[in-house]
Amino acid sequence: MKSRRHVLSTMSAALIASMCVVGAANAEVGVTDKEIKIGALGVLTGPNAKYGNTVYDGIETVYEEANKSGGIHGRQLVYVREDDRCQAAEAVGAAKKLIHQHKVFMIHGGACSNASLAAKPEIVATKVPWVITASTAPSLTDPVTPHIFTTMLAGWMESYAQVQYAVEKGMKRVAIISQHDNWGRSRYDPLMDAFKLHGIEPVANEEIVPDPADATAIALRIQAAKADAVILVAFPKAAVVAVRDMYKIGYKPFMIGGSTVGDVGLFTKNIGIPGSTDNLHAVSTIGYTADDPAVAKWKKLVEAKYSGDTFNIYHMFGIASGQFVVEALRRAGKDLTRDAFNKAASNLSVNTDVYGGPITCTPTNHQCHNTAAWFGLVNGTTKRLATTTVTR
Amino acid sequence: MLAYLLMSGIATGALYAMVAIGLVLVYRSTGHINFSHGELFMFGGFIAYTFFVILGVPYFLSLILAVIGGFVLGVLSDRAVYRPLIKAPPLTMVLATVGFSFFLKGIARYFWGSMEGGDYVAFPAAMDPSPIPIGSINVFPQQLLILAGAIVFVVGFTIFFRMTRAGKMMQATSENPTAAYLSGIRVERVYTLTWGAGSAIAAAAAVLMAPMTLLSPDVGFQLLLKAFAATVLGGLGSMPGAIVGGLLVGILESLGGGYIHSGVQDVSAFIVIIIVLVLRPAGLFGVRNIRDT
Numbered sequence: 001m002k003s004r005r006h007v008l009s010t011m012s013a014a015l016i017a018s019m020c021v022v023g024a025a026n027a028e029v030g031v032t033d034k035e036i037k038i039g040a041l042g043v044l045t046g047p048n049a050k051y052g053n054t055v056y057d058g059i060e061t062v063y064e065e066a067n068k069s070g071g072i073h074g075r076q077l078v079y080v081r082e083d084d085r086c087q088a089a090e091a092v093g094a095a096k097k098l099i100h101q102h103k104v105f106m107i108h109g110g111a112c113s114n115a116s117l118a119a120k121p122e123i124v125a126t127k128v129p130w131v132i133t134a135s136t137a138p139s140l141t142d143p144v145t146p147h148i149f150t151t152m153l154a155g156w157m158e159s160y161a162q163v164q165y166a167v168e169k170g171m172k173r174v175a176i177i178s179q180h181d182n183w184g185r186s187r188y189d190p191l192m193d194a195f196k197l198h199g200i201e202p203v204a205n206e207e208i209v210p211d212p213a214d215a216t217a218i219a220l221r222i223q224a225a226k227a228d229a230v231i232l233v234a235f236p237k238a239a240v241v242a243v244r245d246m247y248k249i250g251y252k253p254f255m256i257g258g259s260t261v262g263d264v265g266l267f268t269k270n271i272g273i274p275g276s277t278d279n280l281h282a283v284s285t286i287g288y289t290a291d292d293p294a295v296a297k298w299k300k301l302v303e304a305k306y307s308g309d310t311f312n313i314y315h316m317f318g319i320a321s322g323q324f325v326v327e328a329l330r331r332a333g334k335d336l337t338r339d340a341f342n343k344a345a346s347n348l349s350v351n352t353d354v355y356g357g358p359i360t361c362t363p364t365n366h367q368c369h370n371t372a373a374w375f376g377l378v379n380g381t382t383k384r385l386a387t388t389t390v391t392r
Numbered sequence: 393m394l395a396y397l398l399m400s401g402i403a404t405g406a407l408y409a410m411v412a413i414g415l416v417l418v419y420r421s422t423g424h425i426n427f428s429h430g431e432l433f434m435f436g437g438f439i440a441y442t443f444f445v446i447l448g449v450p451y452f453l454s455l456i457l458a459v460i461g462g463f464v465l466g467v468l469s470d471r472a473v474y475r476p477l478i479k480a481p482p483l484t485m486v487l488a489t490v491g492f493s494f495f496l497k498g499i500a501r502y503f504w505g506s507m508e509g510g511d512y513v514a515f516p517a518a519m520d521p522s523p524i525p526i527g528s529i530n531v532f533p534q535q536l537l538i539l540a541g542a543i544v545f546v547v548g549f550t551i552f553f554r555m556t557r558a559g560k561m562m563q564a565t566s567e568n569p570t571a572a573y574l575s576g577i578r579v580e581r582v583y584t585l586t587w588g589a590g591s592a593i594a595a596a597a598a599v600l601m602a603p604m605t606l607l608s609p610d611v612g613f614q615l616l617l618k619a620f621a622a623t624v625l626g627g628l629g630s631m632p633g634a635i636v637g638g639l640l641v642g643i644l645e646s647l648g649g650g651y652i653h654s655g656v657q658d659v660s661a662f663i664v665i666i667i668v669l670v671l672r673p674a675g676l677f678g679v680r681n682i683r684d685t
Contacts, residue, residue, distance in 0.1 A: 180655070206654040211614045213407065213605060216400035217649030217657055220393050237512055237606045244604075248523045248530050249396060270514040270606055272521045 028337045030105030035076045036329065036336065038063075039098030040109040041091065041119060042134070044083035050314060051111040055133050056081055057306045058318020059108060059325075061298065064305065066326045073334040077326075080104060086111070088118035095119035099126050106130065106341065108325055113137035113155075113186075123148070129341050131328075133321040134314070136186075141366040147342045149366045151321040151359050153259075153285045156190035157390040161283050161372035162231045162256050163194035164388055171254060175204035175227035177218060177242050179234050184210075187233045187258065197392075203227050208238045215245040223251040232257045240270050247276040257282030262313065263289060264375050265382040281376045281385060286316045287356030289375070289382045295354055320352040324359045324368070356387040395529045397650040398643065403535040405642020406542035410597035411619035412626070412634035413549065414590035420566040420629050421586035424485045428469070428493035429594055429619070430612025435496050436462040436595020437602045437611070438504050441515055451518035455599045462595025466588035474587065475580065493612070500609040511610070515602035534603045541600045545593060546635060553631075562586055618661070625665050627675030636676060640664075 030037040040059070042052035056079070063077040071077065080102050084091035091112075098104050099122065106129035110116040116135035123130050124145055132140055132150040141150045166174050174195075178188045195202060204225035206218045219242065222230060230246075230253045232239050239261050246253070255277075261267040262284035268277045288295045290311045298319050299311035309315065324345075329336065331344035349360040357371025374386040411433055418426045426432075440458035443449040449457065473492050477484055504513060518537060523530035553559035565572040565582040573579045597615075598607075605611070619634075622641045626633025641661040648660025668676065 207657075208654065209614075209658050211605075211608075211611060213601065214400045214404045214646065216396055217646055218654045220396055220650055221654060224393075237608065240606055241604075244532075245400075248532060250530060270512075272514065272516055272603065 028105060029103050031075070031336050033075070035078045036072060037078045037080060037102065037104045038325075039102055039104035039107045040079055040081040041094055041098060041107050041116075042081075042084055042109040042111040043086040043115070044081060046085050048086040048112060051086070051134060052083075052109070054309060054312065054314035055111060055318040055321075056109060057302060057309055058298075058315035059133065059322040060318075061301050061305055061315075062319055062322030062326060065301070072326065072329045073336070075336075077329075079108075081109075084112070084115040084119065086115055088114050091115035091119040092122060095122045099123070099128055104128070105336070105338070106325075108321065109133050110135040110140075113140070116140055120148070127338065129338050129345070131321060131325050131345070134317050138367070144364060144366050146346070147338065149345055149361055149368055151324050151369050152317065153369055153372060153390070154367055155186045156193075156392070157370060157372065158259055158283055159187045159191035159233070160194045160197075160392060161388045161390045162233075162258065163191065163198055163200075164390070165256055165281070165283070165374065165386075166229050166231065167198050167200075168388075169229070169254065171229035173203045173225070173227045174200065174229045174231060175206070175222045175225055175253075176202045176231050177206050177208055177215075177222070177234060178232075179210055179238060180207050181210060183235075184233055191231065191233060202231075208234055208242055210235050210238050212238055212241045215242045216249065218242060219246040219249050219251060222246070222253070223249060227253055229254040229256060232261065234258070234260065236260050236267060236270060239267070243267075243276055243280065244271050244273065247271075247273060252279055255280040259284050262286075262375055263382060264377050265289070265380075268377065277377060281374050283372045283388075284313070284356075284375055285369070285372070286313055286320070286354055287371075287373045287384060287387070288316070288354060289384075290316070298353060316354040320355045320359060320369075323352045324348070324350045356384065357389065393650060395527070397646045399529060399531055399535070401643035401646030402639060403531075403538050403642070404646065405622075405639035406539050407597055407601050407638075408615070408618045408622045408641050409635045409638025410542050410545060410600075411594055411615050412622040412638045413546070413631065414593040414597075415616075415619050416623055416629060416631055416634045417549075417562075417593070418586055418590040419623075420631075421562055422474075422583055424474075424482065424489070425620075426587075426590065427486060427489040427616070428496060429590065430614075430616030431493040431496035431500075432462060432465060432469075432591040432612075433594035433598045433615055434607075434609060434612035435465060435500060436591070437515070437598030437607045438500055439595065440599040440602065441504065441513055441607055445513070445515065455596065458595045458599050459592045463588040463592035465595075466591025467584050469591070470584045470587035475583070478580075478583075497609045497612075504607075505609055512606035512608035515607050517603040521603070532604070534600075538600045538604070541596065545596055549589075549593070549631075558585060562589075621661055621665055623675075625661070625668055625675055627677035630675070630677040633675055633677030 040056045044052050060079050067076045082094035082098050084094045108131045110132040111134040113135045129147045134152050136155040138154040204222045261282045302311050302315050327350045328345040332340040346363045349358045351358045356373035359368045361368040370390050372388045373384050376385050415429050436458045439461040440454045443457050444454035517534050519533050561577050569579050622637035623634050626637025644661045645657050649657030
């Protein structure tokens with residue numbers, strides 16, 4: 001009798017032990033009782049480092065706030081950064097390291113589009129959830145991959161928003177000043193599509209190099225075309241020279257800038273001539289300027305945590321994206337799995353503290369951010385003037 | 393339209409000419425094209441930015457300090473990089489200057505690269521930046537300053553070469569280094585002086601240009617290309633050729649951009665250069681080498 005009881009208790013202990021082992025084997029990768037490990041894939045060093053590091057500083061600040069308030073269902077968020085140096089080859093290695101070495105639950109990041117596009121096949125093959133923060137290549141989320149989402153405006157959206165805004169403002173004769181390098185092309189081509197969509201032709205279509213010393217010829221040609229609005233698709237350096245030279249010749253059309261000049265106050269300071277941007281409205285991914293009281297809480301947190309950082313637009317990309325991910329993790333429930341996260345994220349709309357509209361994902365649309373905000377100077381201060389929901 | 397295009401072309405061309413002069417100076421003395429010349433230009437601009445914007449030193453004093461800083465940088469680059477390679481094959485020197493350009497760019501990016509949150513910094517104008525009317529056109533005061541500065545530097549360098557002992561030694565060394573050495577000129581010291589002078593004039597050009605554009609660690613390469621085009625157009629090694637070539641490149645760009653299409657602006661000068669070199673291979677002011685047969 002005693003030996004039978006001993007056998008039964010031994011078998012029960014073995015059964016419980018084996019269940020624990022099976023349970024451990026089925027636990028989701030990167031998730032323990034105490035933490036959720038999330039990987040940052042992006043540029044951390046080199047000339048483009050700020051497009052990565054600052055964004056991830058914003059994300060980590062949101063994570064830290066979530067951790068301070070008890071974490072996600074009791075689990076702390078741990079953020080591991082890997083450098084893709086903004087290069088395709090490096091991005092593949094960085095993605096593999098996060099997935100196979102760090103064994104992260106998901107990836108939250110992605111800045112340079114070329115690097116993100118290169119990393120995508122590995123992420124698709126391993127089915128790791130990926131929320132993209134700053135890459136703008138539309139093919140990252142279109143067509144939909146069930147576990148890939150983006151909280152950034154796609155490249156084409158900015159161009160569509162510019163034409164849409166010109167039409168909304170009643171502009172009849174619209175001209176273009178654009179760069180024709182790789183960056184410029186990724187915006188110029190959709191811009192021309194948007195012109196076709198609205199059934200209008202640009203009255204002048206001028207090209208500017210990224211680093212011009214003078215744009216008087218361009219200003220004169222646009223003036224001769226009698227354009228009442230000019231769409232700018234240019235880096236700040238080129239845009240400064242173009243706007244400055246239009247002002248020089250006394251030509252003051254309505255100017256519709258891209259996100260590169262979204263901080264109209266800073267752009268005006270760069271030109272150095274007060275009044276030269278009075279007619280400029282610029283599109284932006286974010287809904288507030290860095291010194292707007294509405295985002296003061298985040299500015300204070302970021303600058304306290306990262307002493308070298310001055311709060312800017314890139315932090316806000318990270319904050320919006322971080323708030324979306326935190327909410328998706330919460331909704332995925334205590335028994336966190338990748339499938340549960342994907343399901344939660346695919347049916348989620350989050351009003352963040354820093355964007356002009358909600359981040360909304362649906363099962364058929366993982367381009368989750370589609371609200372462009374318009375900024376201009378009001379009494380010398382950059383203010384949000386309007387928002388546009390971009391459609392194609 | 394023509395008046396505007398000519399004015400803009402001349403102001404931009406004056407800048408190209410100043411950068412080209414530095415390039416020619418080094419080429420004439422050492423026989424090497426300095427591919428880090430654009431980055432020396434950029435670095436000079438950032439030195440001035442540090443004094444003018446960060447430390448609040450007046451513009452013209454900042455310009456002088458940047459010229460001195462540029463000279464010191466040129467001398468240091470000679471001592472650290474070029475002199476050890478003086479007897480190396482020309483290709484080694486090309487690689488050394490290219491490598492040095494990356495080094496300077498990296499340093500600039502580290503110290504100034506993200507100072508204002510972007511890749512660039514704004515350099516305020518020396519005077520009221522609002523355009524002023526001259527005849528039928530408006531010009532920026534800074535454009536006039538560029539023209540004045542270019543004239544001062546060209547005249548100054550001409551006087552330096554013709555009237556000073558150091559200038560004459562540099563001339564002699566460029567004509568025939570062996571003869572100069574035999575006549576007691578310390579050729580290596582002349583080379584050092586030349587690298588310094590070339591870098592100093594590039595720094596001056598940068599300080600004049602910076603308020604018209606923004607300053608970034610990548611600003612030098614485009615200027616180097618234009619200056620190189622100017623020297624080839626004028627005749628590689630010719631000082632008057634560099635000045636005329638620079639002005640011509642600026643004017644051709646402006647006219648091409650205005651009358652043909654803005655897309656032509658950046659390449660119009662190069663098209664003309666190809667034509668000139670086909671018709672006159674030594675450039676406008678260059679002396680054609682006669683090969684003994």
